[in-house]
Every structure is written in structure tokens, then in C-alpha cells.
Amino acid sequence: MESPFRSEEAAFRFLLITIGAFALIVVASWISAALGFLTFIALSAAAARSTYAVRASRCRWQCRCGERAQRLTSDRLRFH
Secondary structure, eight states: OOOSSSSHHHHHHHHHHHHHHHHHHHHHHHHOHHHHHHHHHHHHHHHHHHHHHHHHHHHHHHHHHHHHHHHHHHHHHHHO
């Protein structure tokens, strides 16, 4: 089975962030159940935003590379 992470370092970073997030939620819920729920919502929103930003930047990079490759190909076809 192939790993969904790019490297072992990325998998370890995900593990540490996940443990940290759960620890924050537990500490907040010890203070107040509502605070624990709000912490969960805030951390989930931050994770979703981060994931979206990374995917959007990859898409922009791929689009730029695709446009450049298309321009290079059309330039070569025009001169040959």
C-alpha cells in the first residue's frame, strides 16, 4: 500500500500536529465544554484552510507549468 504522505518527515509532522490539536481540545474541554467545542471548530477550520491553500498553490503551479509547456510546444511547432 502506498503512503498518502510525500515523505516520512511529512507523516511525522502530521502525527505531531494531530497530537497537539487533540491535547489543545482536551485542555480546553477541561476548562469548559463550550470552550472545548469552540477549540475543535477553530482547529478544524484552520486545518481545512491550510489544506485548501496548499492544494490551490499546487494547482496554480501546475497550471503555470502547463501553460509554459504549451507555449514552448507551440513556439517549436511554429518555427519548424
